Amino acid sequence: MLSQLAQPLLSGTLMGGVYGLIALGLSLVFGVMRVSNFAHGDLLMIAMYISVALWEGFGISPYVSIFGVAIFMFFVGVFIQKAAITPILKSEKERSPLRLILFTVGLSIFLQNLVLMIKGGAPVTATVPLSTQTLPVGDLIVSIPRLLAFVLSIVITVILWFFISKTDTGRAMRAVSQDRETSLLMGINEYKTYAIAFGIGTVLLGLAASMVSTFLYAFPTMGSSYTLRSYVIVALGGIGSIPGAMIGGLVVGIIESISAQFMPASYSEVVIFIIFILVLVIKPSGMFGKERK
Amino acid sequence: MNNNIVLKLDQVSKHYGGVAAVDDVSLQLHEGEILGLIGPNGAGKTTLFNCIAGYTKPSSGEIYLGEKPITGLKPHKICKLGIGRTFQIVQPFGDLSVLENVMIGAFCNTNSMARAKEISEEILELTKLSHKKNDHANSLTIVDRKQLEIARALATKPRILLLDEVMAGLNPTESAQVSEMVKGIRDEMNISLLLIEHVMSVIMYLSDCVCVLDHGELIAQGCAEDVTTDERVIKSYLGEKYASRNK
Amino acid sequence: MKIKKSTRIIILIVGLLLLAFPQIVQNDYYIQTAIMIAFFAYMASCWNILGGLAGQISFGHSVYAGIGAYTSTLLFIYLGISPWLGMLLGGLLAGVIAVLIGMPTFRLQGTYYTLSTIAFLTVVRILVLSNPTILGLETRGAQGMIIPLVNGGDSPANMQFLTKTPIYYVIIIMLVVVAAITNYLKNSKTGYYFSAIKTNQDAAAALGVNVSRYKLICAFISAFLTALGGTFYAQLAMYVDPSTLLGNEMGQQFGIIAIVGGRGTILGPIIGSLVLVPLQEIGRALFGGTVQGFHLVLYGLIMMIIVLFLPDGLVSLFKKLKPKNIKKSTNVNQLGANSEQ
Numbered sequence: 001m002l003s004q005l006a007q008p009l010l011s012g013t014l015m016g017g018v019y020g021l022i023a024l025g026l027s028l029v030f031g032v033m034r035v036s037n038f039a040h041g042d043l044l045m046i047a048m049y050i051s052v053a054l055w056e057g058f059g060i061s062p063y064v065s066i067f068g069v070a071i072f073m074f075f076v077g078v079f080i081q082k083a084a085i086t087p088i089l090k091s092e093k094e095r096s097p098l099r100l101i102l103f104t105v106g107l108s109i110f111l112q113n114l115v116l117m118i119k120g121g122a123p124v125t126a127t128v129p130l131s132t133q134t135l136p137v138g139d140l141i142v143s144i145p146r147l148l149a150f151v152l153s154i155v156i157t158v159i160l161w162f163f164i165s166k167t168d169t170g171r172a173m174r175a176v177s178q179d180r181e182t183s184l185l186m187g188i189n190e191y192k193t194y195a196i197a198f199g200i201g202t203v204l205l206g207l208a209a210s211m212v213s214t215f216l217y218a219f220p221t222m223g224s225s226y227t228l229r230s231y232v233i234v235a236l237g238g239i240g241s242i243p244g245a246m247i248g249g250l251v252v253g254i255i256e257s258i259s260a261q262f263m264p265a266s267y268s269e270v271v272i273f274i275i276f277i278l279v280l281v282i283k284p285s286g287m288f289g290k291e292r293k
Numbered sequence: 294m295n296n297n298i299v300l301k302l303d304q305v306s307k308h309y310g311g312v313a314a315v316d317d318v319s320l321q322l323h324e325g326e327i328l329g330l331i332g333p334n335g336a337g338k339t340t341l342f343n344c345i346a347g348y349t350k351p352s353s354g355e356i357y358l359g360e361k362p363i364t365g366l367k368p369h370k371i372c373k374l375g376i377g378r379t380f381q382i383v384q385p386f387g388d389l390s391v392l393e394n395v396m397i398g399a400f401c402n403t404n405s406m407a408r409a410k411e412i413s414e415e416i417l418e419l420t421k422l423s424h425k426k427n428d429h430a431n432s433l434t435i436v437d438r439k440q441l442e443i444a445r446a447l448a449t450k451p452r453i454l455l456l457d458e459v460m461a462g463l464n465p466t467e468s469a470q471v472s473e474m475v476k477g478i479r480d481e482m483n484i485s486l487l488l489i490e491h492v493m494s495v496i497m498y499l500s501d502c503v504c505v506l507d508h509g510e511l512i513a514q515g516c517a518e519d520v521t522t523d524e525r526v527i528k529s530y531l532g533e534k535y536a537s538r539n540k
Numbered sequence: 541m542k543i544k545k546s547t548r549i550i551i552l553i554v555g556l557l558l559l560a561f562p563q564i565v566q567n568d569y570y571i572q573t574a575i576m577i578a579f580f581a582y583m584a585s586c587w588n589i590l591g592g593l594a595g596q597i598s599f600g601h602s603v604y605a606g607i608g609a610y611t612s613t614l615l616f617i618y619l620g621i622s623p624w625l626g627m628l629l630g631g632l633l634a635g636v637i638a639v640l641i642g643m644p645t646f647r648l649q650g651t652y653y654t655l656s657t658i659a660f661l662t663v664v665r666i667l668v669l670s671n672p673t674i675l676g677l678e679t680r681g682a683q684g685m686i687i688p689l690v691n692g693g694d695s696p697a698n699m700q701f702l703t704k705t706p707i708y709y710v711i712i713i714m715l716v717v718v719a720a721i722t723n724y725l726k727n728s729k730t731g732y733y734f735s736a737i738k739t740n741q742d743a744a745a746a747l748g749v750n751v752s753r754y755k756l757i758c759a760f761i762s763a764f765l766t767a768l769g770g771t772f773y774a775q776l777a778m779y780v781d782p783s784t785l786l787g788n789e790m791g792q793q794f795g796i797i798a799i800v801g802g803r804g805t806i807l808g809p810i811i812g813s814l815v816l817v818p819l820q821e822i823g824r825a826l827f828g829g830t831v832q833g834f835h836l837v838l839y840g841l842i843m844m845i846i847v848l849f850l851p852d853g854l855v856s857l858f859k860k861l862k863p864k865n866i867k868k869s870t871n872v873n874q875l876g877a878n879s880e881q
């Protein structure tokens with residue numbers, strides 16, 4: 001029994017680290033701005049398609065294009081922030097206006113169907129030489145690209161944690177997330193801080209997308225399940241908490257991969273939903289730490 | 294003012310994490326009384342209101358409306374029992390007109406549109422907002438919005454009204470205007486008031502008694518003149534001013 | 541209720557035109573298109589009761605359409621219950637489920653409710669897709685169920701019609717009913733409470749509004765009416781399947797149409813449907829069936845543009861023409877100047 005669970009436990013942990021990284025971007029944006037981004041998973045999808053296209057079209061491995069994709073995604077994030085989110089925030093009085101939910105849902109529908117229209121619905125992936133490499137550890141098999149993605153996710157998380165806690169920009173982000181009014185008095189440029197937070201969020205998506213594009217399939221509608229999963233992780237780990245996102249990611253990854261042993265693969269979203277409802281029922285507001293206006 | 298106690302707080306505390314935002318506060322509000330609640334920023338005044346009005350559950354202690362314990366009841370229940378409140382940051386229903394805003398409050402005691410409209414128009418007459426009843430709430434000036442906030446709470450027919458810094462952001466003329474209104478509420482509608490206020494002259498003018506909070510603790514209580522000469526009170530205020538100058 | 545004389549005349553003229561429409565055009569394709577426009581206007585109006593009046597945004601509302609369609613169809617196949625009755629039972633079931641879903645999620649910030657609606661739709665779809673039976677009743681998974689014909693499809697008592705015209709009248713009546721319900725709500729205590737909840741829950745609670753109770757009431761009404769539309773759709777196609785009714789696309793469309801047309805208004809969902817549904821037809825005419833997703837790309841784009849630049853939807857274009865509202869907007873400008881101080 002134990003040996004039967006060891007493999008899914010391992011795979012779940014590896015995948016969970018990547019989930020954590022993906023959720024981290026959302027956590028940051030949600031934490032700093034209280035902005036709901038329903039296009040989070042779709043931006044991941046876009047970045048994966050770019051990685052795959054670079055590999056298929058030009059033979060550039062995702063492990064090489066990763067920085068290019070990340071930088072591109074940064075500008076995508078800053079653009080969305082400046083063109084849409086900031087204007088909406090400026091014109092509404094509430095901190096997280098309904099219009100932002102509506103806008104990002106519109107963006108999500110747009111991106112999903114744009115890709116569907118251009119590339120069709122068939123799943124794509126970048127099959128690089130490393131994609132199929134494995135490493136036997138005792139009875140277990142470790143997929144090398146997954147291991148790599150896990151390790152990089154942890155490294156990136158540590159770097160980000162360092163950035164948030166030690167730099168002025170990071171401090172400004174924390175200040176804005178805690179108390180908008182005081183931070184304004186302290187002379188922090190609120191909207192610039194938001195743009196940076198959103199940009200970092202999309203950079204993290206670009207990094208994650210490049211790494212997973214060698215072993216996961218991208219398809220136009222994949223985004224919604226990643227958006228939901230990321231929100232579950234954020235609710236579990238606490239809004240804006242960096243270690244929380246990683247721990248939440250690991251929990252979700254492990255639960256998913258172990259439950260996949262007992263039910264059909266298509267049920268993974270059912271499992272996420274059950275976790276989601278459980279989190280909401282058991283700790284309706286507490287999981288997000290302090291809820292403040 | 295007579296000696297009936299309408300609201301009683303018995304050793305109420307509220308902790309956030311390790312911080313005691315309200316620390317073991319006991320106080321009483323008498324029928325027809327205006328009780329001032331003062332204290333520096335972050336003293337726990339708003340938190341105390343939130344405890345009374347059901348927005349947060351006290352960590353310990355009991356709150357009584359008359360004889361009835363109301364600790365931990367939901368905000369709408371507490372409103373129905375007769376406690377109205379305003380918010381430090383005014384929260385109008387911006388899409389609705391002034392009249393409609395007040396009607397939301399009036400629906401507390403009636404299901405009929407016509408009756409709610411009637412109640413609201415009376416209240417708007419009293420609060421001198423009648424001429425603006427069809428304006429959008431978002432288009433009001435700050436003083437009108439504060440008055441609307443009070444009008445809305447009055448429409449629920451409260452026995453007790455909690456006012457959180459209604460004078461903040463008003464100039465002296467406006468502040469005097471609102472003060473008169475508050476006095477009128479007590480004298481004509483026989484409502485007891487708990488009043489958070491920073492402007493000392495307003496407190497001196499309006500309140501019968503004053504409570505002073507500092508770091509969540511009730512450090513002084515008594516009639517307005519006595520309290521303002523109390524050494525601890527002066528210290529906590531001077532301390533605050535000093536601190537804010539050095540920010 | 542105060543309805544101005546001019547408004548009454550307009551309503552009368554539009555009503556007569558709607559009644560006479562099938563006789564005027566005498567063309568199945570146009571009647572079919574009109575049915576689809578009215579259907580989406582109906583569904584968007586149901587969505588609007590929850591999303592527009594009370595501000596609780598659902599992008600999985602088609603789940604209630606699915607529940608309605610499956611319930612009435614199963615009742616018809618297994619027990620011979622007419623869909624006219626089955627649709628009400630489906631509506632009740634959908635309403636109860638909406639309340640159960642709302643209870644844990646309505647307590648939270650709006651984001652989590654919206655997420656739960658998308659998640660719940662996905663879960664129900666997966667369950668229906670991957671199981672041949674539900675509660676022991678044969679639902680045939682992805683294949684879907686064909687509704688058996690009675691008397692060769694000529695059985696009004698079982699909501700089966702040989703021609704499009706009676707179907708057209710059914711959906712027009714449903715649309716009028718939902719518009720009347722919306723109008724009633726907007727002018728009642730319940731509707732006032734919904735709009736208070738939409739703008740500020742804390743302030744609403746301070747005025748005695750039982751916020752979660754009213755949200756649940758609203759979710760019930762909206763889900764109930766949506767389920768009726770689901771049965772209608774099933775009887776129109778004489779077929780129920782999970783990928784259409786329980787699809788993401790359907791779930792998104794109801795919301796998009798109401799948002800583009802104008803949230804919280806009676807006319808908004810109707811205008812939204814008049815504008816957006818024909819786009820599907822145009823897409824089909826341009827690309828045939830070869831390009832997937834074309835109209836949804838447009839929907840997404842239009843939705844973003846509307847939310848950014850015309851947050852009150854297309855209806856607000858008409859309202860802006862009225863002088864009364866010009867005065868309002870100058871007031872808002874003055875407010876801007878005040879808050880700068």
Ligand SMILES: Nc1ncnc2c1ncn2[C@@H]1O[C@H](COP(=O)(O)OP(=O)(O)O)[C@@H](O)[C@H]1O
Binds near residue numbers: 332336
């Ligand atoms: N929801 C909350 N979570 C955590 N701390 C809070 C919360 N609300 C208030 N506090 C803290 O409680 C203290 C008292 O705040 P408050 O009641 O707003 O003070 P006042 O109204 O007297 O200015 C402050 O230190 C504040 O930071």
Ligand SMILES: [Mg+2]
Binds near residue numbers: 339340381
């Ligand atoms: Mg305060």
